[in-house]
Amino acid sequence: MSEPTDKGLQWLKSIGINNSTSYWNLTPAQLTEATLRLKQGVLTDTKALAIDTGEFTGRSPKDKFIVLDEKSKDTIWWGDVNYKFDSDKFEPLYNKVVAYLSNREIYVRDNFACADVNFRLSIRVVTELPWSNLFANNLFIRPSSDELKLFIPEWTIINAPGFKSEGAADGTRQHNFTILDLSRKIILIGGSGYTGEIKKSIFTLLNYILPHEKGVLSMHCSANVGKKGDTAIFFGLSGTGKTTLSADPNRGLIGDDEHGWADKTIFNFEGGCYAKCVNLSAEKEPEIYKAIKAGALLENVRFLPGTKKVNYDDISVTENTRVGYPLDFIENAVEPSVGSIPKNIFFLTCDAFGVLPPISKLTTGQAMYHFISGYTAKVAGTEMGVTEPTLTFSACFGKAFLPLHPTRYAELLGKKLKENNVNVWLVNTGWTEGEYGVGHRIKLSNTRALITAALNGVLDNVKFDTLPIFNLSMPTTCPGVVGDILNPRNTWGNKDAYDVKANELAKSFVKNFELFSKAANEEILAAAPKVVVSA
């Protein structure tokens, strides 16, 4: 389908878009073609489409708003994650955006979110640019042609990167914005072409609807499944390894970033992957490398001189180079992307202090403590303005996307952990042999070996030691791991320096947890690191 139907035109009119030339549900090939025609992209040697997202190469968290109204007023966790948008200002700004899109070429696409049909959301995406539309096609769930015929849009995303708001006069902070209106069921994105805004706005929405209205735990995690049907999920903030570590040739991929945990299933919200490309190589990440073919959308990459071969080491535009592709571009993706209740949960943290062990096994109390804490280092790239690793605590490993108070999600997880027999592991994919600047990032092959050993039950039969201060139970041996890296203290040349750093990190944990201590029970509080008070 590409020509608008009468119903389609009527719908556009009903949302305020008039006299546009609209292309409906174009195929990836047609969207690629349209992008090339508009000279907004180039074809790489593997026939993937490469575009530049423009001024924004990462999300802009300070410009994400939720409309303040009866529905949101007492349910949203207002503050520096969820900024209020004045209800009176929404309509005028909305009208400006649809006026901007009127009389233009626009691209409309119908998609679903949530692979478990019981929770399915119908989303109609209207984009100014063809490649933003391709992104929506790749990342959301694609309806079958029969489903397309019966499609009734519930939510609408309007995406206009070329529209710039006037800041305060329009109720925005600056010229770009992502605004969720929960009552009108509209997501309005303007001023930024960064595609991640599209997917993460739906994630934010599902983080509201699922826990609040359906009792389902929504999670910032990847998921895969073993040959015996055992599901594993990997929580983690941006850059900690969700996408990389879930792409495993021996396991079926359920999804790479956003999932729900219902009574009997784990299900993907999305229908695609959004992988980082920095330093990508066929040797280290073969599944992702092979997925970069016709239909895939590369963002902000550069080529080897005189060729159309991508130079993945070139991060002159941004560290946050990305590729978006449909899930089935990964050979062993499972369809539908649904799994059983997880047997193993991994909390991925990229510890730039080099203090935490490469892997440790958590008690339920510790699992809750670390989930609520959400410690990691923000690495350069995904958010605008972050240029070197900075310590951060991001509740539930996804604070930026939580419209409800973090304890809402923590309570749901706590209940699930109590009801099911799940192993929870804390995995440091960050620094070893010293902190950032001194040591280096743990080798990907070592992290993979540790995760494989945990998944295969090999770690059930090895001796564990306890890491002081953090009280973390870490294995003393693991097949396939190269070097004496399992106890982080052993890897540091200067043990005193390690102890000082460990204590410093423990203090940060304790300070951060003050925000949540009221909502935590004794079991959770007992899992806090024990700061050593010097004489």
Ligand code: ATP
């Ligand atoms: P986002 O939420 O932004 O999508 P993500 O958690 O999916 O982030 P990845 O895309 O998996 O993060 O990024 C992890 C990056 O870190 C990759 O570029 C990977 O090659 C690199 N890396 C280096 N060492 C490791 C390691 N030991 N474990 C995991 N990833 C590593």
Ligand code: MN
């Ligand atoms: Mn990812």
